Amino acid sequence: xxxxxxxxxxxxxxxxxxxxxxxxxxxxxxxxxxxxxxxxxxxxxxxxxxxxxxxxxxxxxxxxxxxxxxxxxxxxxxxxxxxxxxxxxxxxxxxxxxxxxxxxxxxxxxxxx
Amino acid sequence: xxxxxxxxxxxxxxxxxxxxxxxxxxxxxxxxxxxxxxxxxxxxxxxxxxxxxxxxxxxxxxxxxxxxxxxxxxxxxxxxxxxxxxxxxxxxxxxxxxxxxxxxxxxxxxxx
Numbered sequence: 001x002x003x004x005x006x007x008x009x010x011x012x013x014x015x016x017x018x019x020x021x022x023x024x025x026x027x028x029x030x031x032x033x034x035x036x037x038x039x040x041x042x043x044x045x046x047x048x049x050x051x052x053x054x055x056x057x058x059x060x061x062x063x064x065x066x067x068x069x070x071x072x073x074x075x076x077x078x079x080x081x082x083x084x085x086x087x088x089x090x091x092x093x094x095x096x097x098x099x100x101x102x103x104x105x106x107x108x109x110x111x112x113x
Numbered sequence: 114x115x116x117x118x119x120x121x122x123x124x125x126x127x128x129x130x131x132x133x134x135x136x137x138x139x140x141x142x143x144x145x146x147x148x149x150x151x152x153x154x155x156x157x158x159x160x161x162x163x164x165x166x167x168x169x170x171x172x173x174x175x176x177x178x179x180x181x182x183x184x185x186x187x188x189x190x191x192x193x194x195x196x197x198x199x200x201x202x203x204x205x206x207x208x209x210x211x212x213x214x215x216x217x218x219x220x221x222x223x224x225x
Contacts, residue, residue, distance in 0.1 A: 031211050040122075042203055042215035043157075050210075058212065090156055094211055100164070101147075102213060104156035 006091050006105040014113050019078045021108050023091030031094035032074040033102065034058075034066065036087040043090065049074055081112045115140045115206040119216035127224045132176075132191040134219050136204035139185065145207040146187045148178055151218075152200045160202075163187060174198070199223045 004025040013019050025032065030051050035043040035058075045058030047066040055066050063085060065077045078085055088109050092102040120135040138144055145164050149157040161172025168180045174197075178189045187204060201220045205213040 033212070035215075040217055042119075042217045043213075044215070045212055048212060059214075092157075100145075101159045101162065102157075104149075104158070106156045107154075 004091060004093055004103050004105040006089075006108050008108060009106065010109050012111045012113065013081050015082055016080050019081050019110065021076045021078075021089055021091075021110070023074045023076070023105060025072055025074075025091075025093040025103075027093060027095065027103075028071055029093035029095055029103075030071070031096075032068070033092040033094070034064075034074070034076045035090045035092065036060065036085075037090060037107070038087050046076065046089075078110075081110075083112050086110060086112045115142075115144065115208050115214050117146075117204045117206050117214060117216040119202075119204050119219050121219055122217065123220045123222070125222045125224060126194045128196060129193050132189075132194045132198060132221065134189040134202050134204075134221070136178075136187045136189065136216060137185050138187060138204075138206050140206055142209065146178075146180065147205045147207065147213065148172065148176070148187075148189050149203045149205060149215075150174075150200050151203065157203065160189070194221075194223050196223050196225065 007022045033048045034046040037043045049055045049068045091105040116139045118137045147162045148160040161170045163180045171177045176191045201218050204216040
């Protein structure tokens with residue numbers, strides 16, 4: 001099915017552990033984004049990517065690492081999880097042109113104990 | 114830098130009443146503005162967007178928004194609320210490199 005998917009949908013981990021959140025889109029969109037959603041803050045951009053092998057920091061990048069070896073995948077890694085990284089994480093991809101929009105995945109709920 | 118402010122974190126309306134969600138933006142360039150809706154445990158879905166073509170923008174589900182440059186506003190309205198409109202709504206502004214900056218969100222409750 002066409003679309004944008006995220007895995008896992010739910011994750012519980014412990015402080016200090018490494019966690020990787022996966023994002024996959026089937027449209028071959030060039031731009032992809034990672035956001036975190038926290039109460040009272042809306043969504044904040046963590047990292048984004050303009051194309052394969054091109055990534056850049058967003059508003060809140062500390063403690064996160066991204067890679068993009070293939071256009072369709074954009075994994076987000078928490079190198080050493082902290083409680084402050086407990087959040088809901090959304091991946092998005094951008095369709096350009098007159099119908100421009102960002103399509104969002106269903107989200108990953110992460111709890112860091 | 115671009116930013117948006119949503120006035121009111123919670124709005125409660127009666128079924129059939131007007132829905133009005135407020136959004137003010139700050140942008141150093143002509144803005145691209147968006148309204149997204151988020152239903153419980155789901156991702157965000159685009160309601161409508163302003164890209165300078167027309168100041169009154171119609172979106173899905175009967176929503177519309179009016180861009181007012183003089184007031185730096187992009188308020189979202191729906192004439193008659195339905196129970197299915199209960200959700201969280203986000204206003205966002207896009208930068209030149211396609212990044213979105215979101216407001217804190219407004220939760221809409223619809224009373225029967």
